[in-house]
Amino acid sequence: MTEIRSSLLRSTPFRLALTFAFLFVLAFILSGAIVYQLMSADLAERLDESIKETYSVVAATYTDSDLEDLISTVDSHSRLSPKKEQLFSLIGPDGNRLAGSLIAANLPDGFSIFEAALPDVPPDTSYRVYSGSVGANSLAVAFTLSETEELETIVLMSFGWATLIITGLAVAGGAVLASRVQRRLDGIAATMVDVSHGRLDARIPLIGNGDDIDGVSAQVNAALDRLSALVEGVKQVSTNIAHDLKTPLNRLQISLEAASEKTASGQSDAEDLADALAAGHQINETFEALLRIAQIEAGARKARFIDLDINGVVESIAEIYADVAEDDGKLLSAKVFTGQQCQIHGDWELLTQMFANLVENALRHSPPGTGIELSVGRQDDRILVEVSDDGPGIPAQEREKVFQRLYRLDHSRSTPGNGLGLSLVRAIADLHGASISLEDNHPGLMVGISFPAVK
Numbered sequence: 529m530t531e532i533r534s535s536l537l538r539s540t541p542f543r544l545a546l547t548f549a550f551l552f553v554l555a556f557i558l559s560g561a562i563v564y565q566l567m568s569a570d571l572a573e574r575l576d577e578s579i580k581e582t583y584s585v586v587a588a589t590y591t592d593s594d595l596e597d598l599i600s601t602v603d604s605h606s607r608l609s610p611k612k613e614q615l616f617s618l619i620g621p622d623g624n625r626l627a628g629s630l631i632a633a634n635l636p637d638g639f640s641i642f643e644a645a646l647p648d649v650p651p652d653t654s655y656r657v658y659s660g661s662v663g664a665n666s667l668a669v670a671f672t673l674s675e676t677e678e679l680e681t682i683v684l685m686s687f688g689w690a691t692l693i694i695t696g697l698a699v700a701g702g703a704v705l706a707s708r709v710q711r712r713l714d715g716i717a718a719t720m721v722d723v724s725h726g727r728l729d730a731r732i733p734l735i736g737n738g739d740d741i742d743g744v745s746a747q748v749n750a751a752l753d754r755l756s757a758l759v760e761g762v763k764q765v766s767t768n769i770a771h772d773l774k775t776p777l778n779r780l781q782i783s784l785e786a787a788s789e790k791t792a793s794g795q796s797d798a799e800d801l802a803d804a805l806a807a808g809h810q811i812n813e814t815f816e817a818l819l820r821i822a823q824i825e826a827g828a829r830k831a832r833f834i835d836l837d838i839n840g841v842v843e844s845i846a847e848i849y850a851d852v853a854e855d856d857g858k859l860l861s862a863k864v865f866t867g868q869q870c871q872i873h874g875d876w877e878l879l880t881q882m883f884a885n886l887v888e889n890a891l892r893h894s895p896p897g898t899g900i901e902l903s904v905g906r907q908d909d910r911i912l913v914e915v916s917d918d919g920p921g922i923p924a925q926e927r928e929k930v931f932q933r934l935y936r937l938d939h940s941r942s943t944p945g946n947g948l949g950l951s952l953v954r955a956i957a958d959l960h961g962a963s964i965s966l967e968d969n970h971p972g973l974m975v976g977i978s979f980p981a982v983k
Contacts, residue, residue, distance in 0.1 A: 617667070619631070
C-alpha cells in the first residue's frame with residue numbers, strides 16, 4: 529500500500545490533478561471572499577437604510593415644537609424592542625434624557641458604532657447608531673449588529689465547510705482520475721519493458737474510447753508491428769541467405785579446389801575457373817540487390833523525385849521487352865491512356881526497374897504462348913498500373929511470402945534468379961507511397977500498383 533501511494537504521489541497525472549485542484553480551490557476561495565465582501569457591504573447598507581428610515585419616522589413626529597409627541601413616539605418604539613435589538617435616545621438641550629432606553633450623549637452626528645452596557649444585553653454588543661438634532665434636542669436611533677454578524681458568521685462557516693468538501697472531492701477525484709491514467713501509462717511502460725526483453729509480440733492494451741492516450745498507444749502498436757515485421761524479416765533474410773547462398777558458395781569452393789588440383793597436376797583449369805567465376809558473380813549480384821533494396825528503403829532516392837507521366841514509363845518498358853517476349857514465344861502488350869492525366873511524383877529509373885522486374889518475372893515463370901499486358905488507369909486521386917498474365921500464377925497462400933527477400937517458390941528454384949525481384953518491387957512501391965497487390969487473373973496473376981496522383 530505504501531509503495532502504491534508513493535508511486536501515485538510521484539506520478540505526473542496525480543501532480544497535474546493536484547495542481548488543477550489547488551487552482552480550482554483557490555479560485556473558489558477568491559470568488560467566495562469577493563461574494564462575502566459584497567454581501568457584507570449590502571447588509572451594512574440595508575441596515576443603515578433601516579436605521580435612517582426609522583430615525584426619519586420618529587423625527588417626523590416633532591412638529592411645531594411638539595416635544596410631547598416626540599417623547600411619546602420614542603418611548604413607544606423603545607417598548608416595542610424588549611430584547612434591546614433597537615435602542616432609542618432623546619436628550620434635551622440640558623443633556624438630560626427625555627425618553628428612550630439609553631443615554632446616548634456626546635455622539636457625533638450621523639452614523640457611528642458603539643458598544644452599549646445594558647441590562648439583559650450580552651457584553652460587547654455592538655450597535656449601529658444614527659444621531660442628529662431634532663429642534664434643540666438630540667435624537668439617536670441604534671440597531672444591534674448581532675443579526676448581521678450572526679448572518680456573516682453563518683455564511684463564513686458555510687463557506688469554510690464548502691471549501692473543505694470541495695478540496696476533499698477535488699483531491700479524491702484527482703487521485704481516482706490520476707490512478708486510471710497512471711494504470712494506462714504503466715501498461716505502456718510494461719509493454720516497452722517486454723519489448724526491450726525481446727517479446728516483440730507485446731502490445732499496449734487499448735480502451736477504445738478514442739482519447740489521446742489511445743491514439744498514441746495505437747501509433748506505438750503500429751510502430752511495434754512494423755518493428756516486429758522488420759525483425760522477422762531480418763531473421764527470414766538471414767535464413768534465406770544461409771540457405772540460398774550455400775549452393776553457390778559450395779559450388780565456388782568445389783570449383784576452386786578442382787582448379788587447384790588440376791593446376792598442381794598440370795591439367796587445364798579453365799572450365800573450373802569459369803564455374804567459380806559464375807558462382808562468384810551470382811553471389812555478388814545477390815548482395816548488390818540486397819544493398820540496393822536497403823538503400824531504397826532508407827529513402828535516399830527521394831531527393832531525385834520529379835513529377836512524371838507514368839504512361840511514358842510503361843510505354844518504354846513495353847518497347848524494350850516486346851521483342852524479348854516475342855523471341856520467347858510470348859506476347860507483351862501495353863494499354864495506356866495518353867489523353868488522361870496520369871502524373872505521379874517519383875523516380876523514373878526506379879519505376880522503370882520496378883516494372884522491368886515484374887515483366888521479367890512474368891516472362892521467366894510462364895510457358896510459351898503466355899500473354900502479358902501492362903495497363904494504366906486512373907481512379908479518383910489514384911493512378912493504377914497493372915501487370916497481368918495468363919500464366920501459372922502464384923498460389924493465394926504464397927502471394928504475401930514472395931515479397932520476402934530471397935524467398936522463392938518451389939517450382940521457381942530451377943529457374944535463374946535470386947528471389948529478390950519482388951522484394952525490390954515492394955521497396956520501390958513503398959518509397960513512392962504506392963500500395964501493391966497480387967490477385968488471381970483467372971488464369972494467371974495480376975499485379976496491381978496504386979500510386980497517389982499529382983494534384
